[in-house]
Amino acid sequence: MGGRGLPLVAALALGACTPDLPRNIHVDATFSADEVELAEEAIRQANDRLGVPLLGHAVLVDNGLYTDADGFHYDDFGDDVGVIYALDSKSAEYTWLADTNDRDYQGYGTLGDVLVTVRLGPNPTDAQRAHFRQVVMHELGHYLGLPHTSDHDAVMYSGSGRLELDTYTSKDQAAFCLVYGCGG
Amino acid sequence: MRLPTLLVATSIAVAAPARADDFLPQTALPKAALAATSHGGGGDGGGGSSLIDLTLGVEAGGAPLLRAPDGPVAATTARTSVALFARVSIPMISERIVEVSWVPRHGWGLMLESGDLRLGAVKLHLLDLGVFYDSTSPITVSRVARRWDVAVGAGAELTMRRHLSLVADARMFAPIDIWSVVTRYGDTARLIGDEIMHGGQLWVGAAYHW
Numbered sequence: 001m002g003g004r005g006l007p008l009v010a011a012l013a014l015g016a017c018t019p020d021l022p023r024n025i026h027v028d029a030t031f032s033a034d035e036v037e038l039a040e041e042a043i044r045q046a047n048d049r050l051g052v053p054l055l056g057h058a059v060l061v062d063n064g065l066y067t068d069a070d071g072f073h074y075d076d077f078g079d080d081v082g083v084i085y086a087l088d089s090k091s092a093e094y095t096w097l098a099d100t101n102d103r104d105y106q107g108y109g110t111l112g113d114v115l116v117t118v119r120l121g122p123n124p125t126d127a128q129r130a131h132f133r134q135v136v137m138h139e140l141g142h143y144l145g146l147p148h149t150s151d152h153d154a155v156m157y158s159g160s161g162r163l164e165l166d167t168y169t170s171k172d173q174a175a176f177c178l179v180y181g182c183g184g
Numbered sequence: 185m186r187l188p189t190l191l192v193a194t195s196i197a198v199a200a201p202a203r204a205d206d207f208l209p210q211t212a213l214p215k216a217a218l219a220a221t222s223h224g225g226g227g228d229g230g231g232g233s234s235l236i237d238l239t240l241g242v243e244a245g246g247a248p249l250l251r252a253p254d255g256p257v258a259a260t261t262a263r264t265s266v267a268l269f270a271r272v273s274i275p276m277i278s279e280r281i282v283e284v285s286w287v288p289r290h291g292w293g294l295m296l297e298s299g300d301l302r303l304g305a306v307k308l309h310l311l312d313l314g315v316f317y318d319s320t321s322p323i324t325v326s327r328v329a330r331r332w333d334v335a336v337g338a339g340a341e342l343t344m345r346r347h348l349s350l351v352a353d354a355r356m357f358a359p360i361d362i363w364s365v366v367t368r369y370g371d372t373a374r375l376i377g378d379e380i381m382h383g384g385q386l387w388v389g390a391a392y393h394w
Contacts, residue, residue, distance in 0.1 A: 078329065097372070109370075110367060
């Protein structure tokens, strides 16, 4: 089911539940130093490429590291504390998500939290770092209320296409403006 | 005025004018004609002259279909509950019944009961629809913080004596703002939906009619 209609409908539907901006976000303290750095860079990209140029202000406030006593749990979505969580691919939560939807996930984003399953090893390559950053940017897009797009040249592309995008593109900006209006 | 206060005030205001004379000055109809326009009172099968049918009742029960807390998320739905209710109708205007209920430890409900069906001494209301104000804690999936639920259900009433009935009601509660739940919880909202479906309350009790 392709075409431009679906993303538009999805954008309008999400727009009916647009979160107030800026949104607070934390970064899971269990991420490695490399992962924290890239997650924080993804937050900056959201502000520099979406918030500031399109709305005139930041869309995310980085509240630093967050320690959850028992790691991510389903109900953390509803605790009003936005966190970029590291989700262990062997955890019960990931297993439930993958089994329920019959697919694997590199990340998962809702208006409640962001989950990142893809992880970096001790000495990540540039490609692995770019991959991780794009996954975080993609899920942060959902955290901001953005839907998927069918355009390959967008961070919010729904498939597993380009993974070397280092920032949100004009296609992402267009989707963002569908949801937030951008003052127009 | 907060809604619970409004609901109580409304129920008292509706229930208070118990005498038909209170309404007569507004119409030229004699009492006999007025009685002829009403449709029976309180399911007692007789009389049929009341302007307002008032029923007060108490019920108790729980969520019989709720699964044991061994799933991926512990259930936060009341396994037992008690409900006190007042049901009011004005037969001259409509057979529909408005119910105001109080569920201790949870909140207040306002329901419109319809879909009436009478089978001998049993009166069914097959489509009850309303709202529930979670003044203390939601009955179903209380881990999802909210103030308002939509409530749907059905019920039955078995007339035992002239003024006394046995009553049974099923009620299911779900967050009114279900879209926010889906966008916040993503696919794991399915777990919430499952708990809502299995967490419906089944109440049995007694009611007194005026």
